[in-house]
């Protein structure tokens with residue numbers, strides 16, 4: 252991979268450099284260093300990178316560099332699998348526009364007013380970012396005309412194929428002049444993607460985040476052996492132990508998603524589910540409360556979670572091990588984003604699950620740490636910790652003034668407030684320990700306990716690097732060339 256270390260080396264316009272500086276990016280991410288020069292030279296490109304690596308700017312900066320004035324036609328098209336991703340990409344592009352106020356960007360996707368989109372298109376747009384279904388719809392109405400497109404990007408191409416957009420994508424690409432530059436970004440490269448690339452890209456160059464590593468090194472990946480019955484309880488224990496504010500729990504079925512929500516709510520955690528049975532407005536409602544932080548635990552099936560763009564997710568739980576290895580890569584890419592660290596925690600309930608974990612480990616070249624659930628002592632310590640933080644938070648804040656006064660009156664009245672506290676704790680702080688002994692016996696064929704145990708020997712897995720304030724920069728590091736976000 253190209254060893255470029257500064258945005259200046261990439262030969263970008265002053266407008267791009269100013270916008271990048273304003274965004275606080277100090278250096279290009281590895282995918283940017285590799286892809287931007289190739290795209291600026293006009294090559295077709297296959298980029299292997301997942302969300303969180305800076306891939307949007309990797310293709311977005313070259314798109315914007317190619318525009319020098321506003322035209323009455325669409326110059327660039329970005330295809331995305333979901334409305335959320337289309338919005339996220341268009342917002343990121345908008346931020347990179349800087350002082351090039353002539354550039355018009357429009358996101359088009361189903362579920363949003365088509366009339367509004369038609370009006371914007373009639374007013375003139377330079378870059379369209381959208382989902383294949385809505386783009387085809389607008390094309391069939393002759394509102395969206397792609398005969399002047401110079402650059403076509405397929406973002407998260409593997410997801411688009413998984414979602415059954417293959418025919419739509421091919422139809423759209425075949426209406427764009429073949430002189431175009433074509434870019435395909437995908438987190439994984441299954442044969443279907445390579446076939447697509449072969450058909451629609453001309454002598455493409457390749458950019459990969461790293462040699463073999465496909466998951467982000469800022470994500471600590473671990474697993475717990477736990478019986479199916481104890482999974483929700485273990486989630487609530489871990490959320491509390493690590494003081495997690497925002498987590499996504501993935502289940503393989505809608506039924507498991509709904510049941511998990513019920514159990515987590517009973518354990519006092521604010522949680523809600525999104526899955527295929529929800530209407531768009533319900534789904535948006537749940538996602539908005541998750542984004543705003545008022546909902547701490549989002550339980551989701553894979554399909555429903557596609558394109559979710561939330562940057563502060565502390566952890567992703569694989570309540571069920573995903574059906575395939577690519578699915579795992581996508582799921583855990585929801586955490587450890589934008590320079591932050593995250594946890595990916597998988598639950599293993601059978602030797603079959605353990606075999607899947609070993610498969611994922613070898614696919615993503617990572618050793619997962621086998622962890623033990625918190626002990627009774629650790630659970631108690633985490634509550635003491637939480638209460639200390641809570642007291643600090645309440646402090647002298649105005650909003651607690653009246654209740655602080657009430658608390659004083661209660662204490663002065665001679666009530667045994669320790670008993671009151673015990674009542675509160677009983678309601679809110681479960682003390683049960685999750686027993687995971689003998690849940691799973693690893694068979695010899697499943698790989699022989701390579702992961703080790705966090706209470707025993709070290710696994711050599713990628714571990715959490717610790718906290719601290721971080722600059723918004725990416726840096727290549729690590730023995731396997733995996734990139735890490737730099738920490739200050």
Ligand code: AMP
Nearest residue numbers: 276278279280302303304305306307723
């Ligand atoms: P993406 O992989 O495109 O979804 O980007 C993930 C996040 O990284 C977004 O919030 C970007 O704004 C941010 N980002 C992109 N490039 C850089 C960079 N060179 N340095 C720091 N942050 C970046």
